[in-house]
Amino acid sequence: MPAWAHKPSDSYLTLRGEPDGIAVRWDIALRDLDYVLQLDRDGNGELTWGEVRQRSADLEKLAIAKLTFSSQGAACPLQSAGPLMLDKHSDGTYAVLSLRAQCDKLAGSVQVHYAMLFDVDPTHRGLVQWTPAGASSPQPLVFAADSATQDLQLAATSGWETLRQYVVEGIWHIWIGFDHILFLVALLLPAVLVRRAQAWSPTPSLRAAAVDVLKVVTAFTLAHSITLSLAVLGFISLPSRLVESVIAASVVVAALNNLRGTIDRKRWVMAFVFGLVHGFGFASVLADLGLPQGALALALVGFNLGVEIGQLAIVAAFLPVAYLLRSTSFYRVGVLRFGSLCVALVAAWWFVQRAFDLAPS
DSSP, X not given: OOSXXXXXXXXXXXXXXXXXXXXXXXXXEHHXXXXXXXXXXXXXXXXXXXXHHHTHHHHHHHHHHHEEEEETTEEEOEEEOSOOEEEXXXXXXXXXXXXEEEOSXXXXXXXXXXXXXTTTOTTXXXXXXXXXXXXXXXXXXXXXXXXXXXXXXXXXXXXXHHXXXXXXXXXXXXXXXXXXXXXXXXXXXXXGEEEETTEEEEOSOHHHHHHHHHHHHHHHXXXXXXXXXXXXXXXOOOOHHHHHHHHHHHHHHHHHHHHHOSSSTTHHHHHHHHHHHHHHHHHHHHHHHOOOGGGHHHHHHHHHHHHHHHHHHHHHHXXXXXXXXXXXXXXXXXXXXXXXXXXXXXXXXXXXXXXXTOXXX
């Protein structure tokens, strides 16, 4: 399980349209490049600037092989446009490549094919900020294994397209945010049960379980929407290490509560309190994606809507099955107790990694 559940393997592409080509800034994690090119020559587990700089030609060769541009059926050759640099992201150090695609026939759109790391990591993504020539704000795009080829429209996209892109990102993030999912599931597991005489009993009706689930999901959504908006708008900023550590701790608390039953029908309160912290985690994702200043409200609404859709999909898959199994010892012992214990152990390890900064750099 990844130590930084908000930070899967990503690279960052900043693309800017020019009259006869595309200017490219490409940030690629050193840990990913080391995996492919074995940059750590002395094998001590640490990369130095000297080790990276000595392989700068290989880095550019890899980048040019994994990123191709074409327009009007003609290739746009990619060439170096500046020296190799390094930059810090929230999950470690990245190599920064400055490149330029020269297009002899530039009109309508530019087709881009992205193939970095998909052969070794199918979950890898290329996060793109594309600014057409003359546009005032960038457009977000995401390259994934199933969307490795995309078109860059040379004209600015509509607001509806921006909304759609951020809805998709919100859905994707909640589905790959293992800590968010485990926190939500830990709160939902007791929804089909009631606490009586220090023991769990089946809830009498699906309606009662659905109401309990609705309270939890609504409280979580409201809380993370508040802090996500405040963080993105610049009103509040918290250190990433603190936020990620508290998020992991929230999963531990929610899971252990299922073993003791200390908080039963007021789990929505726990969802709201910890949801405030989860909102800062969502904000870090939006910061990496980049927000179009000309469509900030649409991006925020779209991302929140996507997160909500992703949550509802999880609930829709969970609730009917849990309700059918609620009377069985398999659910009450195997799923609720043993499952919650496993979740608590995994989240406790996440907490140690994050609090003591043991994540790979």
